[in-house]
Amino acid sequence: MAGKTLYDKLWEQHVVKERDDGTALIYIDRQLLHEVTSPQAFEGLRLAGRQPWRLSANLATPDHNVSTDAGERAGGINGIQDPVSRIQVKTLDDNCHDFGITQFDMKDKRQGIVHVVGPEQGATLPGMTIVCGDSHTATHGALAALAHGIGTSEVEHVLATQCLIQRKMKNLLIKVEGELGAAITGKDVVLHVTGVIGTAGGTGYAMEFGGSAIRSMSMEGRMSMCNMAIEAGARVGMVAFDEITADYVKGRPFAPTEAQWEAAVAAWQDLVSDDDAVFDKVVDIKAEDIKPQVTWGTSPEMVTTIDGTVPTLDDARDDVERSAFKRAYEYMGLEAGQKITDIQLDRVFIGSCTNSRIEDLRQAADVAKGRKVAGSIKQAMVVPGSGLVKEQAEAEGLDKIFLEAGFEWREPGCSMCLAMNSDKLGAGEHCASTSNRNFEGRQGYGGRTHLVSPAMAAAAAIAGHFVDVREF
Amino acid sequence: MRAFTVHTGVVAPMDRPNIDTDMIIPKQFLKSIKRSGFGPNLFDELRYLDEGQPDADNSGRPLNPDFVLNQPRYAGASVLLARENFGCGSSREHAPWALEDYGFRAVIAPSFADIFFNNCFKNGLLPIILPENVVDGLFKAVAGTEGYQLTIDLDKQLVMTPDDQDIPFEVDAFRKHCLLNGLDDIGLTLQDADDIHAYEEQRKQNAPWLFNAGA
Secondary structure, three states: OOEOOHHHHHHHHOEEEEOOOOEEEEEOOEEEEOOOOOHHHHHHHHHHOOOOOOHHHEEEOOOOOOOOOHHHHOOHHHHOOOHHHHHHHHHHHHHHHHHOOEEOOOOOOOOEOHHHHHHHHOOOOOOOEEEEOOHHHHHHHHHOOEEEEOOHHHHHHHHHHOEEEEEOOEEEEEEEEOOOOOOOOHHHHHHHHHHHHOOOOOOOEEEEEEOHHHHOOOHHHHHHHHHHHHHHOOOEEEOOOOHHHHHHHOOOOOOOOHHHHHHHHHHHOOOOOOOOEOOOEEEEEEHHHOOOEEEOOOOOOOEEEOOOEOOOHHHOOOHHHHHHHHHHHHHHOOOOOOEHHHOEOOEEEEOOOOOOOHHHHHHHHHHHOOOOOOOOOOEEEEOOOEHHHHHHHHHOOHHHHHHHHOOEEOOOOOHHHOOOOOOOOOOOOEEEEOOOOOOOOOOOOOOEEEEOOHHHHHHHHHHOEOOOHHHO | OOOOOEEEEEEEEEOOOOOEHHHHOOHHHHHOOOOOOOHHHOOHHHHEOOOOOOOOOOOOOOEOOOOHHHOHHHOOOOEEEEOOOEOEOOOOOHHHHHHHHHOOOEEEEOOEOHHHHHHHHOOOOEEEEOOHHHHHHHHHHHHHOOOOEEEEEOOOOEEEOOOOOEEEOOOOHHHHHHHHHOOOHHHHHHOOHHHHHHHHHHHHHHOHHHHOOOO
């Protein structure tokens, strides 16, 4: 019998009941909640007179709407100036109080982006099933967990039953062998993968990242990579358990301790794909081929390298893609054949659930140190992923490096990744962003997003346009 | 949930791939704490020439005359025809809520993003996957015939064209059952409460750390 993949094992460990139609009832160990996709779920519980199945499985924090401005933040919920945002954050607060769910509220230093907070607290552990009403829940798969985004109806379903009705996905292995070059991060790997397989390449699959380049990658890098599995169509991104995982989890507040820790680590050793496991699809990538990535268009698959150019219509594979390219040229204000390094920037955003962890900030600070943001840049902001990341960065003096270079140092939240708070792009503005989506309007109405790694974003802020951080 | 049995309606074509959920319903409208009222802001950035605001009156806003849903021939459309990877990106269920609130009952495309596909079934909206060449043919038929309508029979799993072609489609048996009957699947899952309790007891024995109360 063939061996099992990591996904096969995680799936089998969580089957409550198989159904005749090929679906299964799957147990969910952890649900993370935030203010945007939970209010209607709580309302549904109330209307049906239901209670949460297991309170301790849930953890909530507001992140999408919160202001990253220290002044506005000081007022807590009542300080949120946008009344619609304020009601939404207040609703999460009320729901957590009413139902008894643990919340890291706006004034708690543990507050932050759910996908930063979960791993940071040890609230997301290897071997868990983890869901959240947010597509970037794939992030947590970096800890050898089965994690994916769900809609609000399923948030309610998990609150009420601790389960989901699921059909097993297919297995996809992204195998990155070799050694990544200097300054090449998990972000570059996942953007490269998206360029290779396309935004629908992973649809219907659970995507495991493996190979020697992944084995030597840090947890932060793995999280950035799994975070964006969804941009390549896969709801689930995963990396096998190893010593790097164990070292990351150990000692975190929600992590097991003492004898329970020993037992857990022993069980987690099996959270790897067996050598003879069979994947439905394998994509081989040479680590040495990956250069710093920059997106030029309005879909994450519209990506090229820092030494590349905006593709021409001849590069499109069919008429449908040709028309998508034409729309993207127009929306982005770019011309076919234009050099990526010639794209002039207006704003720079370093943050989001993809790239706001301590390692991301260190990489950006390394580039910014002793330099100045270009005069042509209207705003360059650094938004740590949580209050604890912010505290750690300040202890290391990173805030001073950023401030001296002319970056803004902000309070934690989702911020300009999706511009639900007041951090946003103006129409026509180009932004070097460490976030995950370059969709039309994503960072602000008419805004033009280019996705890059933190070091590339910092270098772009200094130069005023994209530059190769390896030569910077 | 509203049941879906047989539906006949005007087809509107959205001729571009990778329509993401940010495009279907932009983020500012996600601040609502309700499930309804998203219809007027469906495809907001494509549909209007100005920037939409939550809780604002949309009736006086300038419409983009080039946008498909603003063209008189597609007024009252309830079947959306789209290209590959429809609904990619954010997991926001506000996307199917907006499509449903606008009046759409079905979306036909060669492929859908997983989370969006799943969310549709929870909201009485039927996503139908048809082969690319069939979808291509439907785009041509819609362009060629004003008021082009399709009939969709979920029970028989057929899309029926005005020239009497019956195009079969696949649908998951459980989702079909729930959609045909407008069932709340939380109630169905709770019928298995004993199995869930039994699973938890077994897990508490072999992986007790999963049940720690937390920090």
